[in-house]
Amino acid sequence: MKVLLTGAAGQLGWELQRSVPQGVALVAMDAAGLDITDQQAVARLVAEERPDAIINAAAYTAVDKAESESERARQVNAQGPAYLAQAARANSAFLVQLSTDFVFDGKSSRPYAPADMPVPLGVYGASKLAGEVAVRERLLGSRCAIIRTAWLYSGHGHNFVKTMLRLMAEREEVRVVADQIGTPTWAWGLAGAVWQIACRSLPGIHHWSDAGVASWYDFAVAVQEEALALGVLERAIPIVPVTTADYPTPARRPLYSVLDKTATWTLLGGPAPHWRVQLRRMLTECKGMHGNG
Numbered sequence: 001m002k003v004l005l006t007g008a009a010g011q012l013g014w015e016l017q018r019s020v021p022q023g024v025a026l027v028a029m030d031a032a033g034l035d036i037t038d039q040q041a042v043a044r045l046v047a048e049e050r051p052d053a054i055i056n057a058a059a060y061t062a063v064d065k066a067e068s069e070s071e072r073a074r075q076v077n078a079q080g081p082a083y084l085a086q087a088a089r090a091n092s093a094f095l096v097q098l099s100t101d102f103v104f105d106g107k108s109s110r111p112y113a114p115a116d117m118p119v120p121l122g123v124y125g126a127s128k129l130a131g132e133v134a135v136r137e138r139l140l141g142s143r144c145a146i147i148r149t150a151w152l153y154s155g156h157g158h159n160f161v162k163t164m165l166r167l168m169a170e171r172e173e174v175r176v177v178a179d180q181i182g183t184p185t186w187a188w189g190l191a192g193a194v195w196q197i198a199c200r201s202l203p204g205i206h207h208w209s210d211a212g213v214a215s216w217y218d219f220a221v222a223v224q225e226e227a228l229a230l231g232v233l234e235r236a237i238p239i240v241p242v243t244t245a246d247y248p249t250p251a252r253r254p255l256y257s258v259l260d261k262t263a264t265w266t267l268l269g270g271p272a273p274h275w276r277v278q279l280r281r282m283l284t285e286c287k288g289m290h291g292n293g
Contacts (some may be wrong), residue, residue, distance in 0.1 A: 001023060001024050001025070001052045001053070001199060001289070002024075002025045002026075002027065002049065002050070002051045002052050002053075003024055003025070003026050003027070003051055003052065003053045003054070003055060003198060004027045004029070004045070004046065004049055004051040004053070004054045004055070004093075005026060005027065005028045005029065005055045005057060006029050006034055006036055006054070006055070006056050006057060006058040006084070007030070007031075007053075007056065007057035007058030007059060008028035008029055008030045008033075008057070008059075008159060009030035009031065009251045010057055010058070010059070011152055011153070011154040011156055011157040011159060011187045012057045012152065012154075012187045012190060012191060012194070013028070013030070013057045013058075014080035014096065014154065014156040014157065014187075015154055015156070015187040015188045015190070015191035016028075016055065016057065016191045016194060016195070017137070019188065019192060019195065019280050020195075021199060021227065023089075024195075024199065026079075026089075027049050027051065029045070031058065036056070036058050036076065036080030036081070036083060036084060037075045037076060037079055037083070038083075038267045039083045039086075042080075042083040042084055042086075042087050043083070043086070043087050043090070044088035044237070045087075046084075046088065046090070046093065046108070046215060047090070047091060050091055050093075051091075051093050052093060052094065053093055053094040053095070053198045053199070053201070054084055054088050054093050054094070054096065055088075055098075055194060055198055056080070056081055056084050056095065056096065056097050057098050058076065058080060059076060059077055059098065059128070060072060060073045060075075060076035060077050060124070060127065061124070061238045062124075063102070063122065063124045063249075063251045063253070064249050064250040064251045065250075066123040066124040066127065066251065067122060067123050067250040067251050068250070070123045073123050073124060073127040074123075074127050074130065076127075077124070077127035077130065077131045078127050078128075078130050078131045078134055079134075080131070081097050081131035081132075081134050081135050081238070082131070082134035082135070082138060084097075085097075085133075085134060085135045085136055085137075085138035085139050085144065088138075088139060088144070089138055090145070092143075093143075094143055094145075094198065094201045095135060095139060095143065095144040095145070096145045096147060096194060096198045097131060097132065097142070097144060097145070097146050097147070097198055098104060098130065098147055098149065098194075099128050099129075099132050099137045099146050099147065099148045099149075100124075100125065100128050100148060100149065101148060101149070101150035101151075101182060101209075101254065101257035101259055102120060102122070102124055102125035102128060102253075102254065103119075103120050103125050103128055103129045103132070103148065104116065104118055104119060104120070104125075104254055104257060105119040105120070105121050105254055105256020106121070106180075106253070106255040106256045106257050107119075107254075107255075107256070108256055109256070110259040110260075111239060111259055111260035111261075112207070112257070112258065112259050112260055113207070113260040113263075114148070114205035114206065114207055114260070114263065114264075115205075118132075119167070121251070121252040121253070121254060122251040122252050122253075123251070124251060124271045132146050132205075140204060140222055141204070142203050143201075143203065144203060145197050145198075145201075145202055145203055145204060145205075146204070146205045146206065146208060147193070147194060147197060147206045147207075147208055148183055148205065148206070148207050148259060149190055149208050149209055149259075150182050150183055150185055150209045150257055150258075150259055151182050151183060151184045151185055151186065151209070151219075152159075152185050152187050152190065153184065153185070153186060154186065154187035154188065154282065155282060155285060155286045156187075157224065160216070160219065160220075160223075161182075161184075161223055161279070161282065161283075164176075164219075164220050164223045164224070165223065165232065165233065168208075168223075168224055168227070168233055168237055169233060169234075171236075171237065172237055173237050173238040173239070173240055174205065174220065174237065174238075174239055174240070175239075175240045175241075175242045175246075175247070176216050176217045176219075176239055176240070176242065177216045177217065177241075177242055177243065177244055177246075177247050178214070178215045178217035178218075178219040178239065178241035178242065178243065179214065179215065179243050179244055180215060180216055180224070180244060180253055180254070180255050180256075180257075180260055181213055181214070181215050181255065181256045181257070181258060182209075182213070182214070182254075182256075182257040182285050183209040183210055183211075183212060183213055183214065183258055183259065183275055184209075184210060184214060184219050184275040184278075184279060185208075185209040185210045185275065185278075186210060186275075186278035186279065186281065186282050188196070188278075188281075188282070189210060189273065189278055190208055190209075190270055192289035193206075193264070193272075195269055196268050197268075200242075202267060206263070206264040206267070207216060207259035207260055207261045207264055208259070208261055208264050208272070209259050209261060209272070209275075210272045210273060210274060210275035210277075210278050211248065211261075211271055211272050211273060211274045211275065212274045212275045212276065213258050214275060215241075217239065217241040219237055219279075222238050222276055222279055223279065224237075224239060226276075226279055226280050226283050227283055230283055230284060230287050231287070232283055232286070232287050234268050250257065
């Protein structure tokens with residue numbers, strides 16, 4: 001089986017490359033190798049490579065900056081997936097499109113199911129939703145999978161865990177939002193789910209994150225506790241809970257963005273580990289690779 005991966009330099013792209021299943025020939029492209037907003041380049045590459053599946057992990061993910069760079073966000077998150085879907089259809093490839101919890105407004109009191117109506121709050125969520133729609137329209141839903149995930153982190157790239165480790169080493173205290181609720185997700189675990197869905201050509205909208213729920217404050221506390229236990233951090237500092245109102249940002253964020261993963265977990269053979277277990281595994285791995293955080 002041959003798979004074309006876009007967004008190879010990102011967190012998920014990195015994890016997908018180091019977890020390639022046996023029997024898969026991977027063609028991994030970063031933004032320099034393939035600009036997914038270039039329709040001719042996309043069509044040409046897909047026609048040359050003739051992949052059985054395409055995994056689109058390329059995305060514009062700067063949530064706040066998207067509010068002032070809406071056209072760029074739209075190009076990468078909506079137009080790019082449309083071009084990939086067109087090329088997939090022309091070459092009979094299955095397309096896996098990565099999406100986000102930000103397609104929802106966070107006003108629910110229960111985890112969001114794949115069939116729930118998306119209502120994005122900002123440009124980033126709206127652009128990712130437009131990408132979902134473009135893919136499903138062009139592939140008629142049967143030759144594509146949408147995978148929504150949330151609060152992604154890994155040992156590679158920029159993310160909340162690595163930011164917290166740096167701040168906790170540099171500062172005397174950190175202030176973290178405590179009224180936004182979701183689920184941290186280690187990109188390594190997500191990569192395993194993506195590979196199953198891609199290799200088995202499982203169509204539809206799939207929700208995937210690690211198990212459990214947390215606020216950003218809970219997540220930060222766990223990062224410090226686990227890092228101290230592993231010797232990644234040398235000292236504890238106060239972590240101060242604040243509200244979203246205390247920490248204004250250009251983009252509005254959903255206050256509750258827990259995804260209902262029940263159907264996906266059943267489809268793939270079981271639930272994901274709890275997010276805290278995955279955090280410990282990620283930090284242990286980073287310590288082994290670098291000797292510290």
